[in-house]
Amino acid sequence: MKAPPTRKKRKIPRSATPAMWKMASGLLWVLAFLQFGSYFNQDVVLGERYKEMGLLWRIFHLHMLSFVTRMKYYGAWSLTDGACTLSGIGYKGLDPKTGKPNWDRLINIRPMGVEFAQNSHAYLGNWNMNTNHWLRNYMYLRVTPKGKKPGFRASMATFVTSAFWHGFYPGYYLTFVLASFIQNVAKNSRRLLRPFFLTPNGKPLPRKRYYDLATWLITQLTFSFCTAPFILPSIHDSLLVWSRVYFYCPVGVALCSLFLASPGKAWLTKKAKAHAGAKPQLGRSDSTESLRGTTLGVPSEPGREFDEMVDEIMVEVKKRRGSRAGPEGVELRRRVEATLQEKTGGVGKEL
Structure with missing residues (x-):
């Protein structure tokens, strides 16, 4: 594979063009945040007018508050990624598929991966990626006993560590502790339900499009609720906003957890195996269900x-x-x- 042309004694390709694209995307996210921030902010969800809205409108405003808040992070991380690309330290080598330079060595966010995530794995894996790498390598895997797979306790320890790293606001702990329960429920639910939308050889059935739409909507609304205390770090404000949407996320997580602890899980597992027949060898796709490169620090091609x-x-x-x-x-x-x-x-x- 022939490398792209470089200047004499230059070890990496020219980086101005990809750096400018990243800068442009970062500026667009910042401008979007400034534009929509006046419509969806903390004052709206804490105000009296918010209580007078219908439930669906309240959930929509809560989701938009989370989305608009993410915009400033998208902007800041895209700009810093562009700076790293321009300096050359973001160069990751040549893409083995396209042969073009890859500038994602220090990428920290994939906005589209977050916004179109259909499960908690994709949502968290595309957000604050380098911190996730560190947490997986030094917490998630280390607290897991040798020879065993990471479970709920590993997830809880990782999320609590992340909350402690962010600071001491109580809202951070509400977010990360709830997120650990969400991840556990989402992982088990996906294993039980997804086989019903696939053929025995792992191919998607026509009805899988409805499954994808439903899981995308549930994922986005779940994390919009979960991250509200991160935006409103005080206990009073966080619980106030949660109560105004009737705690729909903890209630749903609790009901799913009860089902997973009941005989219903064994019954559904039996049905899923009967539907799938022999266990299929599922291939990875390029959809939001699977992430490119490393996911929380584990290489895709060891x-x-x-x-x-x-x-x-x-x-x-x-x-x-x-x-x-x-x-x-x-x-x-x-x-x-x-x-x-x-x-x-x-x-x-x-x-």
Whole structure:
């Protein structure tokens, strides 16, 4: 694959054009925030007029308050991403599919990924991405016992840590603790319901479009409710706004949690397995259900990451040894894998 033209002794391609595009998108988000912020803000949902609106209008205003608040973050992070791109530190190498330069090394937000997310995994995975990477690597995975999959306790510990990192406003803890319950319910509900909208070989049925629409709407309205205390960090204001929409999110989460703890879960699981027949091997799509690259710090292609690490080690070894011969890349990989298998009891084979 031929690299794009660069100046003499320049190690990365020219970055002015992609940086300007990111700057333009950031400025558009900032302008949108300034425009809509006067219509959807804290004063509206805390005012007396808000109580006189119908329930659907109140939910709509709460959602728009969350959306407009996100606009300023979209703007700020897009501008900083553009600055990183312009300086060159945002260069991630060539895209293996298109062969074009990839400038997403330090990207922190994917606005469309958040706004069109159909589940909590996609919503959270596209928001504050670099912080999510750190939380997954140093909290979510570390508090999980060896040999077990992360569960509710790992999610709760991660969200509480995130709340503590943000500060000591009580609203932060309301948001992140509720989010841990939401993520647990969403993950289990998706496993139980999604198979009914797929064929046994994993292909979407015609009715899956309604499932996608419903999950998108539920995801957006759920997180609009959940993040309200983050915008209104005091306990009084947060509970006041929640009460004005009748606590629809905690009520829904509680009902779903009760169902998941009841015999109904086993019954629905049996129905889902009967519908699917043999367990299908589902492929990943480019929709909002699956995220590109890493999700909360885990690489999508660990084998390729390992090969790149071996190549870097080889370069460093040759520099240190000078002209002395050393093992080639394939041989070095074989030796490393053999060592990993001895120390981890075969886990290294997965690489």
